[in-house]
Amino acid sequence: MPVLNDIDERSRDVFRRLVETYLATGEPVGSRTLSHDSQIAVSAATVRNIMADLTDMGLLHAPHISAGRLPTELGLRLFVDGLMQVGDLSPEERQAIEAEAASGAAGDLLEAAAARLSGLTQTASLIVTQKSDAPLRQIEFVRTSPGKALVVMVFEDGKVENRAINVPDDLPPSALVAAGNYLNARLRGRNLNETRAGILAEIEENRAELDELASRLVRDGVADIAGDDNWQLIVRGRGHLLDESVQDIERVRMLLDDLEQKRDVIELLTAARDGEGVKVFIGSENRLFSLSGSSVIAAPYRDENRKIVGVLGVIGPTRLNYARVVPIVDYTAEVLSRMLK
Structure with missing residues (x-):
């Protein structure tokens, strides 16, 4: 080389x-x-x-x-x-990032940071964070498209998590309501991981007062959102990826498909936890995005004890403005770490 x-x-x-x-x-x-x-x-x-x-x-x-x-x-x-000659952030860019300090709970803070990062860089932003282990206050299933639903979880600490899950195409709205009511009755004020086994056992033994479709929704939903993986992925600004030229449409399509492989995206981003500062993954240097020819710029963020609790970054074509994006990612991680203290 x-x-x-x-x-x-x-x-x-x-x-x-x-x-x-x-x-x-x-x-x-x-x-x-x-x-x-x-x-x-x-x-x-x-x-x-x-x-x-x-x-x-x-x-x-x-x-x-x-x-x-x-x-x-x-x-x-x-x-x-x-x-590369890395540029410095303008006072306006620093102020825009720091303005998110006014956000309330940690969940809102991460969502706001992801949106701000996407807006400043005009790319899709990615944040990997540890799943909440706080007791649940409310859980709801919301249909988003045929075969897809969103699980909205509100925790007692104010954090909100949204998870996309697969559902049967013929699932009626009543099954979504029944599944949500069933889980709220058993989970409110309790930790999801602690109650997962009991809920699944009740479903398997047909002791739950649910029809077949609602039972399947609860079983698949609980298995997915309370799995062994302790990380969740937030993606914002997918629309920026569609701003590419016409000849790049196939690359963008592949990239959007790759982003649906959440476990693989999380695995890539968590690699940025090792060491200090910003990591840049270019094209085929990462297996997941090698075909779409994309680059990822990521940096870890920390809690009040300086422990790494997540990773944030952006993804876009290899023709990213690295000199501008690297300091934005770095400063966003720094400010987010400061806010979480």
């Missing part, structure tokens, strides 16, 4: 400006464009030779013969690790 020491200073300047131009425009960058760049000040012929050498090193590639060059994933990694 090429390292910065393998590239002379002039080639580094050309490579850095090419990547910066590509990230700003999304288009292949030609030698003529770079030769007119005041930060480089070399001839088009010299730029062409340098670009050819960088291509041979695997840092650039040409989408087709007559086009300019684009950075490869390897080139983007080299840029992010060694050449």
